[in-house]
Amino acid sequence: MATAKALEPAFQGVGSKPGVEIWRIENFKPVPLPKADYGKFYSGDSYVVLQTSGRAGAGAYTYDIHFWLGKDTSQDEAGVAAIKTVELDAILGGRAVQHRELQNHESDKFISYFKPCIIPLEGGVASGFKKPEEEEFVTRLYTCKGKRVVHLKQVPFSRSVLNHDDVFILDTKDKIFQFNGANSNIQERAKALEVVQFLKDTYHEGTCNVAIVDDGKLQAEGDSGEFWVIFGGFAPIGKKVLSDDDVVPDKTPGKLYSIAGGQVADQIEEYSKSTFENDKCYLMDCGDEVFVWVGRSTQVDDRKAAMKAAEEFLTSNNRPKATLVTRLIQGYETHSFKSNFDSWPSSTAPSAENRGKVAENRGKVSALLKQQGVGPKGKEKNAPVVEEVVPPLLEANGKLEVWSIDGDAKTPVASEDIGKFYSGDCYIVLYSYHSREKKEDFYLCYWIGKDSTEEDQNTAAKLTASMFNSLKGRPVQGRIYQEKEPPQFIAIFQPMVVFKGGLSSGYKSHIAEKGLDDETYKPDSASVIQILGTAVHNNKATQLDPVASSLNSHECFVIQSGSHLYIWQGTQSTYEQHAWAAKIAEFVKPGVHVKYQKEGSESASFWLGLGGKDTCGSNKVSLDTNRDPHLFAFSLSKGKFEIEEVYNFDQDDLLPEDILILDTRAEVIVWIGQAVDQKEKKNALEYGQKYIELAESLDGLSPHVPLYKVTEGNEPCFFTVYFSWEASKTSIPGNSFQKKVTILFGAGHSAGHANKGGGSQRRAAVAALSGVLTNEKTIADEPPPADEPEQSEEAPEEPVEPSEPIPEDDDSEPKVAIEEDENGILSSQSTFTYEQVRVKSEDTVPGIDLKRREAYLSVEEFESVLGMTKEEFYKLPKWKQDLTKKKVDLF
Known part of the structure; x- marks a missing residue:
């Protein structure tokens, strides 16, 4: 293989650490771009952009290479950018995903590197452009x-x-x-x-x-008037005129073609993963995106020719400029590519490359959790191993309640038995705790034993949903399968033991019908309980078959044999396992004397209880769960569940109108915004299940992965850890726009802007246009043109808590007038007592402004009720005013 230097000197040492690297094509060569210019792209130029993901020392990185072509760039420069992209990929080991990016039609993934946007600038290196700051x-x-x-x-x-x-x-x-x-x-x-x-x-x-400035809300004074003056005065604006840039291709079912001799050849009618041969290239046409799939054994020249063939394919078919072109190497297919298949079965043995990818993802999350203050323990800084990451756990010392399912009802589990689970049963768990000085938080889920009946599982789901509703939708709601318990679940039980069999009538009837033996654990029967993990988040003990072959040298076991209770210690087991085994023995058989047996020096009576001596296992069980977080939006199109990844996500991507899915591989969490329709909220777990089924068939996700739903404002630590989280953002009421106005410019700006709405405001504003807007007589005397909407259907309203009913507005002013002084302080000439203006008053004064009840209080009573002066109160952000009033029943 050619050396990096022979291919391109500018690319030496690239991809050595996570982040973005950019080169601009100058005189047909890639030249590194100064970091200060990242995000600025000139329309006359072409660029190569490399995104490296992962963490040093954690295995192979993953790479995305984009070549960006300005709308005025030359064909020669564009060609150089495309060729250099292939060379850069070769230097990186030939496994990068490659993307063609045209100005004004960039992929969301590309723009996500430069949030909130890239800045399009006129000119280019060939035209001797000036930097913006020089102009x-x-x-x-x-x-x-x-x-x-x-x-x-x-x-x-x-x-x-x-x-x-x-x-x-x-x-x-x-x-x-x-x-x-x-x-x-x-x-x-x-x-x-x-x-x-x-x-x-x-x-x-x-x-x-x-x-x-809101379209259709005209004001002579202030921002609206000033805006229109810049355009030479107001005149009605027309309908949108579509240009080539507005033509967005539709997504269509994928059509697969072979690529031969540098040309797109025959269409392949029937295809699956096994169709692809590792020494060939293929083109998949999905309408809005064209994929070039490249076999791992193909040569660099073949890869260059395949991308050129894709460009010619688009040109000859007159495809819109917005059609994305993505090149994939075998083994690194993206989700959007795999979604064209009914399934994408995993290889039986992971390749060295894929093992490296898993390690890299684990490292990425390790770094992420460490950022959040959750770090590994007992590891040296220079230890050449993947660090064990302790996931974020719920606050300790909360209140724990457990119910077992029997028939159509739930039965409380006695306090001394909390932590004992039977694989034939289902349970509901409610953990109440306090975090970050917030209101009480709730973690509510149901646990499904692997041998439980479908009837019990359905009952558990139904009763859990009912409890969720009774707690006003505040808890995290989860579904947990046996053997896939997440760390947060295990940590709230200390200890947790899973026994064989079941106690419910449903399980007893089931095994009777099937003629199966009842293996349900009994305190006086032979049993083997495995002690594996000892950390608070993985110390679940499990009952195994009572035979010698269940033992393992790396572990410790609590063994019941006749009237004896033993703790067996494998030669490779740890002191922590021994200590935890003693606690499990006391939990299972309180007060019973324990005998210790070390591997290799067991008594004859010990083996007798296990049916005779046998070879012990020696394979170490890994307790690591790989985390690789991805955030998805989804849609149901003609009954088909489709997802769209949100790249480089952060907290600002959690929009109140959305339901989103966070898949960490260790759990799937459905996040529900405050402004989502009630019916959609009820279907949230169904959407999560549809996602799991899709990810199972395409990405090999376990169908038994823990599934949660969380609501905006009630996010648990094991969700927020994947974001740079600011809890204050969740307490701001309103839709996406209102929240963002408040966050960026303060609530006063938000309130002042949002309060100006409605027909009367428009009529008053139009009447006041004289001297600022052109054609004032015509505008004031005539109704608005037919093609100009009088008011947006989504016009922002005053931010309020979504749970509160809002009185409907009309165009009339309140009968009891309110005055506002230059400092924004409200008052009324007519004052009323607190009992007359409060929300729950039995004698509410007719005609008062129900959103401004505090304005009618006397100065003395205002300070007494709200605990501050009017000056202090009206300086507060609008959302904080509302919360303050809500506490004293004035909102």
Whole structure:
């Protein structure tokens, strides 16, 4: 194989640590881009971008290579970028996923490296461009599209470009305006705010003013009037005019073609994973994305030719520019590729490359958990082993309740038996605890024994759902299968022992019908209990068959034989296992004297109880669970469950209108936003089950993986650990847009902006347009044009707690007027007592503003009830005002 130097000197030493590396093509050679310019892409240039994922010392990295082609780049430069991408891949070992990125049509994965957006700039290296900071400031108009990552596109600075469907950003020297088209998506509005903040920090040193202008809400004074003046005055805006850039191809069922002689050849009608040969290349056409699959044994020249064949395929079929092109190497197929198959069976023996990938993923999560303050114990810094990661556990010293399922009911488990589980039974577990000075938290789940009946499993699911509802949807709700218990579950039992058999009537009837022996554990019968893990999160003990072959030199066992109780210690077992075995013996048989047996020096009577001496096992059982976190959005299209990955995810991707799925490989967690429809919330676990079935067939996920659902504002530590989590964000009420306004600009901005809505406000604003807006007489006297919506269906409302009913507004003012002074302090000439204005009052005063009850209190009573002065109260963020009022029954 050619050396790195022979292929391309600029690529020496690449991919040696996680992160992004970028080269721009200059004079047909890749030149490293300064870090300060990452995220800035010139339309006249071509770039090569490498994303390295993983952690040093944890096995092989994974790589994504993107070549980005500006809309004005030359064909020659574009060709060099494509060729250098293949060379870079060869240097990295030939296993990277490669992506073609066209300006204005970039993949979400590419943009996710540069959150919140990439900045498109005119010019290029060949035109001797100036850096933006060297130029005079130029007013620019952009469109913002995308609710996960933002596709930012510069458009001509003209009023005719504005429309009702998109979100626009107008960046002027002294102020940045966000214009929300009346029909624009609420989540796109929220994401655009992140771009506004980014532009403010990048080009205005964080000091310029920011304004939000809503389509259809006109005001002569303030931001709206100022915005329209920049465009030469107000005039009705037209409907959106579609351009080539707006043509988005539809996803279609995958069509597979062979590639031969550098050309796309015959279509293959019937295909499966076994169709692909490791010395050939194939093209999969999925409409919105074209995949080039490359066998592991193909040569570099064949790989270059395959990508060229894909480009020619798109051209000859007149495919839209937005069609993505992705090249995959055998063994590194992406989920979007595998989703075109009914199943993608795993290889029986993992390759060295795949073993490295597993190790790398484990390392990635180890680093992630260490960041969160959860670190390994007892390992030297330079130890050449993969660190054991202790997952985040629930707060200790909570209240634990357990019920067993019998028939159609649940029966409380006696306190002395909590921690004893039978494989023929099902149980409901409720753990109540406090975390981070919050309200009480709940961990609620049902445990399914591997020999339990379907009837008992269904009853457990139904009763758990009922308990979840009775606790107002606050708990984490989970489904746990025997042998797949997550660390958080095991840790709340100290100890936890799983016995054979069952106690429920359903299990007894089942084995009677089948004519099976009842193996249910009895205190006086022969038994072998395995002590494996000793850490708080893995110290589950399990009953095995009472035979000598169940023993293992690396473990410790509690053995009941006749009237004797033994602890057998394998030659490779640890002191911690011995100590834990003693605790298990006391838990199972309180007060009984224990005899110790060391491997190799057992008594004859010991073996007699196990049916005779036999060879003990010596294979060490691994307790590690590999974690490889991925976040997915999903959709149900014509009954088919389809998922879309959210790349490089963070807390801001958890939008209140969404249900998302976090798959860590060790658990699947369905997250439900506050603004999700009630019916959808009820189906959340079903969506999680559909995901598990899909991931089982395509990625080999265990069908018995723990499944949880969590609701916004009640996220447990084992969910938040995968994010840079700010608990304060979850307490902010409102939809995606309202929350983002509050987070970025403060609640006063949010409240002031959100309060301006409704027909009366519009009529008043239109009447006040004189002197600022053109054609004022026409506008004031005539109704709005037919193609201009009077008000967005998704117009932001005043942020409120979603659980509270909101009185419906009308266009009339409250009969009991409220006045607001220059400091935003509200008061009324008519004052009422606290008992008259509180929510639960039996004598509410008619005509008061139900959202501003506090304004009618006297100064003395205001301070007495709310515990602060009016000046202090009205300085609080709007959401905090509402929470404060809620505590005293004024909201």
